[in-house]
Amino acid sequence: MCGIFxxxxxxxxxxxxxxxxxxxxxxxxxxxxxxxxxxxxKDIGLFIGHKRLSIIDVTDKSNQPMQIGDETIAYNGEIYNxxxxxxxxxxxxxxxxxxxxxxxxxxxxxxxxxxSLDKLDGMYSFALFSNNRINLITDPFxxxxxxxxxxxxxxxxxxxxKPLADMLNLxxxxxxxxxxxxxxxxxxDHEDTGYEGLIKIPPATHISSDKNYKIIQNKYWKxxxxxxxxxxxxxxxxxxxxxxxxxxxxxxxxxLRSDVPKVLFLSSGVDSSLIAxxxxxxxxxxxxxxxxxxxxxxxxxxxxxxxxxxxTLNLQHITINSNENTIDDRNISLIxxxxxxxxxxxxxxxxxxxxxxxxxxxxxxxxxGGDEIFFGYNRYENLYKWRxxxxxxxxxxxxxxxxxxxxxxxxxxxxxxxxxxxxxFHSIRNYRAWSWMKxxxxxxxxxxxxxxxxxxxxxxxxxxxxxxxxxxxxxxPAIERSSMKASLEVRTPFLSxxxxxxxxxxxxxxxxxxxxxxxxxxxxxxxxxxxxxxxPKQGFNYPINSYLGGKKKPANIPGIKDEEINYIWEKKxxxxxxxxxxxxxxxxxxxxx
Numbered sequence: 148m149c150g151i152f153x154x155x156x157x158x159x160x161x162x163x164x165x166x167x168x169x170x171x172x173x174x175x176x177x178x179x180x181x182x183x184x185x186x187x188x189k190d191i192g193l194f195i196g197h198k199r200l201s202i203i204d205v206t207d208k209s210n211q212p213m214q215i216g217d218e219t220i221a222y223n224g225e226i227y228n229x230x231x232x233x234x235x236x237x238x239x240x241x242x243x244x245x246x247x248x249x250x251x252x253x254x255x256x257x258x259x260x261x262x263s264l265d266k267l268d269g270m271y272s273f274a275l276f277s278n279n280r281i282n283l284i285t286d287p288f289x290x291x292x293x294x295x296x297x298x299x300x301x302x303x304x305x306x307x308x309k310p311l312a313d314m315l316n317l318x319x320x321x322x323x324x325x326x327x328x329x330x331x332x333x334x335x336d337h338e339d340t341g342y343e344g345l346i347k348i349p350p351a352t353h354i355s356s357d358k359n360y361k362i363i364q365n366k367y368w369k370x371x372x373x374x375x376x377x378x379x380x381x382x383x384x385x386x387x388x389x390x391x392x393x394x395x396x397x398x399x400x401x402x403l404r405s406d407v408p409k410v411l412f413l414s415s416g417v418d419s420s421l422i423a424x425x426x427x428x429x430x431x432x433x434x435x436x437x438x439x440x441x442x443x444x445x446x447x448x449x450x451x452x453x454x455x456x457x458x459t460l461n462l463q464h465i466t467i468n469s470n471e472n473t474i475d476d477r478n479i480s481l482i483x484x485x486x487x488x489x490x491x492x493x494x495x496x497x498x499x500x501x502x503x504x505x506x507x508x509x510x511x512x513x514x515x516g517g518d519e520i521f522f523g524y525n526r527y528e529n530l531y532k533w534r535x536x537x538x539x540x541x542x543x544x545x546x547x548x549x550x551x552x553x554x555x556x557x558x559x560x561x562x563x564x565x566x567x568x569x570x571x572f573h574s575i576r577n578y579r580a581w582s583w584m585k586x587x588x589x590x591x592x593x594x595x596x597x598x599x600x601x602x603x604x605x606x607x608x609x610x611x612x613x614x615x616x617x618x619x620x621x622x623x624p625a626i627e628r629s630s631m632k633a634s635l636e637v638r639t640p641f642l643s644x645x646x647x648x649x650x651x652x653x654x655x656x657x658x659x660x661x662x663x664x665x666x667x668x669x670x671x672x673x674x675x676x677x678x679x680x681x682x683p684k685q686g687f688n689y690p691i692n693s694y695l696g697g698k699k700k701p702a703n704i705p706g707i708k709d710e711e712i713n714y715i716w717e718k719k720x721x722x723x724x725x726x727x728x729x730x731x732x733x734x735x736x737x738x739x740x
Contacts, residue, residue: 148178148179148200148202148223148224148225148291148631148635148636149178149179149197149198149199149200149211149221149222149223149224149306150172150175150176150177150178150179150197150198150223150305150306150307150631151175151195151196151197151198151221151222151223151272151273151274151293151304151305151306152168152171152172152174152175152196152197152198152304152305152306152310153168153193153194153195153196153221153274153303153304153305154168154192154193154194154301154302154303154304155191155192155193155194155276155281155301155302155356155360156192156193156300156301156302157192157300157301157360158192158300158301159189159190159192160187160188160189160192160193160194161189164194165187165189165194167314168185168187168194168196169185169196171305171310171311171313171314172185172196172197172198172310174307174309174310174313175198175305175306175307175310176198177631177632177633177634178198178200178223178306178307178631178634179197179198179199179200179634180198180200180634181199181200181201181205182197182198182199182201182207182210183196183197183198183199184196184197184199184210184211184212185197185212186212186214186219186221186276191279192301193276195212195219195221195274195276196212196221197210197211197212197221197222199211200509200634200636201406201407201509202225202405202406202407202509202510202636203225203229203246203247203248203404203405203406204245204246204247204248204406205406205407206245206246208244208245208246208247209245209246209247209249209250211249213249213250213253215250215253215254215257216257217277217278218253218256218257218275218276218277219275219276219277220249220252220253220256220273220274220275220276221273221274222249222252222271222272222273222274223271223272223273223291223293223306224269224270224271224272224273224286224290224291225248225269225270225271225636225638226248226251226252226267226268226269226271227268227269227398227401227402227404227638228266228267228268228269228401229247229248229251229252229269230404232251232255232266232267233251235266236251236254236255236258239258241254241258248269252267252271252273253275255267256275256277261353261365261367264284264353264367264368265367265368267286268398268401268643268644268645269286270286270288270290270291270638270639270642271284271285271286271290271291272284272285272286272291272292272293272306272348273293274293274304279357279358280355280356280357280358281302281304281355281356282353282354282355283295283304283348283353283354283355283356284352284353284354285348285349285350285351285352286350286351287350287351287368287370287642287644287647288350288351288516288614288618288619288623288642289349289350289351289618289619289620289623290623290627290639290642291306291627292306292307292347292348292624292627293305293306293347293348294306294307294308294311294340294345294346294347294348295345295346295348295354296311296315296317296342296344296345296346297344297356297360297362298315298344301360302356302360302362303315307486307628308340308342308345308486308487309486311342311345312342312345312486317342317343317344317345318342318343319341319342319343319737319738320341320342320343321341321488321704321705321734321737321738322705322706323705323706325339325341326704326705326706326707326734327706329488329490329730329734330707330727330730330731332616332617332620332621333489333490333491333621333726333729333730334488334489334490334491334616334617334620334621335487335488335489335620336616336620337349337620340487341487341488341737342487347620349366349619350615350619351366351367351368351369351370352364352365352366352367353365353366353367368644370611370614370615370647370651371611371615372648372651376604378652379652379653379654380652380653380654380657381654381657382657383653383657383666387653388666388669388670390649391646391649391650391666391670392670392673394643394645394646394649395421395425395640395641395643395646395670396425396429396430397645398640398641398643398645398646399422399425399426399430399512399640400430402512402638402639402640403426403430403432403434403512405509405510407508407509407510408435408507408508408509408510409434409435409508409509409510409511409512410434410435410436410437410504410507410508410510410511410512411423411426411434411435411436411437411462411511411512412437412438412500412504412511412512412513412514412637413436413437413438413453413456413457413462413464414438414449414453414514415449415452415453415456415682416449416514417517417523417664417667417668417671417678417680418514418515418517418518418523418641418667419453419513419514420456420671420675420678421514421517421667421670421671421674421675422512422514422640423436423456423457423460423462424460424671424674424675424678425674426462427460427461427462427674428460428674428675429674433463434462434463434512435462435463435464435465435507435508436453436457436462436463436464436465437464437465437466437467437503437504437507437511438450438453438454438457438464438465438466438467439466439467439468439496439499439500439503439504440466440467440468450466450468452679452682453466454466456675456678459675459677460675465507467503479495479694480736480740481494481495481733481736482733482736482737482740484498484628484629484632485624485628486628487737488733488734488737489620489621489624489625489733490621490726490729490730490733491621491622491624491625492688492689492690492691492694492729493622493625493626493629493688493689494624494625494626494628494629495629495689495694496689497625497626497629497630498629498630498632498633501629501630501632501633501635501637502633502635504633504635505633505634505635508635509634509635509636510635510636510637510638511630511635511636511637511638512637512638512639512640513626513637513638513639514639514640514641515622515623515626515637515639515641515642516618516639516640516641516642517641517664517667518613518664519610519613519614519618519641520641520642520646520647520650521641521650521658521664521666521667522606522610522655522658522659522663522664523663523664523667524609524613524663525663526609527606527609527610527655527658527659527663528659528662528663530605530606530609531606531655531656531659531660534605604655606655606656606659607655610655614647650666653666668680691719691725691726691728691729692719692720692725694729694732695719695725695728695729695732698732700712700713700716701716701731701732701734701735702735702739703735703738704731704734704735704738705738707731712731715727715728715731716728716731
């Protein structure tokens with residue numbers, strides 16, 4: 148886990164350019180405190196910088212940027228199956244000078260090019276210079292961030308927005324449309340970072356810039372695999388369950404590979420308990436499990452049950468009670484953590500937990516992604532329970548206490564009723580504020596932009612929304628930025644291409660016919676038959692009112708009238724409206740900071 152920063156300009160680099168490159172690379176020191184490296188070729192306008200957090204092969208041989216022949220790479224993340232790929236490369240005569248995954252990644256690219264990405268099991272983003280071309284690549288689920296901007300003098304890239312925003316003095320820009328998207332979703336998508344011209348590279352994407360600095364973008368893998376309803380598995384055999392279990396076991400095994408100490412984030416939930424039970428009963432890795440007890444009542448405290456789970460599984464375990472004064476809500480800035488507007492408060496307790504874990508290890512194993520892969524969110528279960536009502540639109544919306552007349556006047560919202568919109572799920576969550584939001588300018592056009600999936604199954608579309616938008620632009624940044632701020636690498640066994648592809652061929656109803664995560668619970672019972680499934684699902688959430696308590700009312704938000712801001716702020720302690728109040732507060736902080 149590291150930080151990368153660089154640029155490829157259409158002119159010769161000056162000494163000032165190189166000095167600035169090193170200066171702004173230092174803004175990523177928290178991502179990689181173990182080593183700083185840079186590769187400079189002034190004549191061709193190239194600067195590639197790297198901040199390293201040493202995890203695999205901690206020797207100098209794996210420092211970066213790494214060069215083999217005419218190709219140079221700066222890489223952030225981990226290739227978990229690097230040993231298997233190395234063996235494949237050695238069969239063809241490749242020789243290696245290090246024991247790390249960076250060299251495997253670079254040699255794989257040299258041998259197979261873009262096809263090498265199909266061999267990787269990992270989280271990664273990297274910049275690779277080859278044939279006078281910059282290649283920028285992100286992993287399948289967007290676990291490792293990478294931003295770029297094209298200017299008149301060339302291409303710039305960075306693991307976080309701040310180095311680019313500061314170096315290029317980027318203008319903050321929040322158009323009415325961007326504000327609208329943020330109010331609906333609580334985050335922006337890849338092209339709308341809040342900075343003029345700055346783009347976050349989407350998951351599973353390859354960006355290349357040729358000698359004329361023309362940008363070419365390709366998607367090398369898609370979650371939107373269209374499986375005909377008739378082809379989905381309608382029942383599960385023991386062989387199917389064995390396949391899913393074995394894929395998950397391998398995923399966990401690979402993510403336990405480390406040359407430095409590691410911990411398991413253990414809560415009382417199904418996701419981390421399943422990982423813990425497989426580690427204990429199948430892999431038998433002597434990992435330390437860690438639970439942070441939040442004693443200020445701001446975050447769900449699962450320390451007692453997780454301690455009991457660890458004891459049953461014979462795992463080493465420590466419970467650390469957080470000090471409620473560790474983070475002062477009045478001083479914490481989500482913009483400082485994210486570097487861009489994201490309304491996800493999970494970053495606050497996640498940073499606190501990561502800072503504590505960093506005292507024991509450099510690597511943490513997390514259950515993130517289990518809800519998306521195994522259909523674990525309450526909304527999936529609710530959609531399953533309500534599937535009969537969904538075919539009777541008027542009855543359904545009356546059930547939600549939403550006036551049906553709100554949805555009759557435009558094509559976009561009629562598509563919501565007909566199960567085609569990814570924003571449908573947000574309309575349910577924020578339905579009390581929906582009638583206000585629909586009056587925002589360009590609301591209908593904005594909703595139309597999110598209607599693109601071919602699946603007619605509403606639950607499958609909900610999952611795709613989470614995997615393609617909520618996860619890479621909200622959930623993952625919450626843990627990725629907060630953990631990297633503490634110089635901790637977080638690994639996620641559930642975010643595996645193989646696991647996703649296997650579960651995508653199974654009808655969603657099979658995951659929900661015995662409550663949420665039905666299949667996952669069957670697998671957990673194989674390793675942990677005494678697990679208590681009666682405990683209600685608890686999210687790792689930070690209360691909105693705790694965050695807003697020390698905040699002033701926003702002054703001015705583009706596209707939202709002063710009286711509307713006043714109205715939202717007055718209702719900030721009410722369900723549904725609290726989300727909107729949080730979002731205008733974060734927009735205000737971003738614009739004014």
